[in-house]
Amino acid sequence: MYRKRNIDKKLTAFYGSRFPYKKRKNSTPHRYDVIVGVGGNIGDMKRRLHKLFYFLQREKRVAVMQTSMLLKNPPFGYEAQDHFFNAVMQLKTSMQPKRFLRYLLHVEKLFGRKRSFANAPRTLDLDIIFFDNVTIDTKDLIVPHPHWHERQSVVIPLAGIVR
Numbered sequence: 282m283y284r285k286r287n288i289d290k291k292l293t294a295f296y297g298s299r300f301p302y303k304k305r306k307n308s309t310p311h312r313y314d315v316i317v318g319v320g321g322n323i324g325d326m327k328r329r330l331h332k333l334f335y336f337l338q339r340e341k342r343v344a345v346m347q348t349s350m351l352l353k354n355p356p357f358g359y360e361a362q363d364h365f366f367n368a369v370m371q372l373k374t375s376m377q378p379k380r381f382l383r384y385l386l387h388v389e390k391l392f393g394r395k396r397s398f399a400n401a402p403r404t405l406d407l408d409i410i411f412f413d414n415v416t417i418d419t420k421d422l423i424v425p426h427p428h429w430h431e432r433q434s435v436v437i438p439l440a441g442i443v444r
């Protein structure tokens with residue numbers, strides 16, 4: 282069950298049992314602090330993101346530290362598609378950045394992600410926004426995410442994550 286709050290005509294915030302969430306104990310054996318943008322617009326996204334939360338909770342390679350509320354927002358780029366549900370998650374991991382990226386791509390596939398074209402509808406999108414205050418600029422990975430500050434789908438949920 283989610284509580285709904287309209288932010289404006291195009292943006293709606295949803296608050297539920299795991300979005301937002303903050304872990305009570307901050308102790309974890311994992312070394313790196315990572316902010317991941319999560320979202321999608323195919324199917325029951327609130328349910329899928331809830332399942333993602335529990336999937337990550339059971340995963341030994343990551344620890345879920347915090348999540349933001351869910352934000353329902355219009356698509357950009359390719360606009361002839363349903364609205365997106367987005368959130369951010371603060372995770373801890375011991376994986377190196379490129380290994381963590383491969384892990385996130387694997388999780389996307391497990392949740393039914395199929396890549397067709399840029400900004401296409403998707404079941405799940407996982408983006409590394411920040412990785413432990415490091416800067417990475419390679420062909421496969423750019424951190425911080427190059428457009429994070431331009432996207433309401435990241436900026437608004439990120440404001441709810443206290444670091």
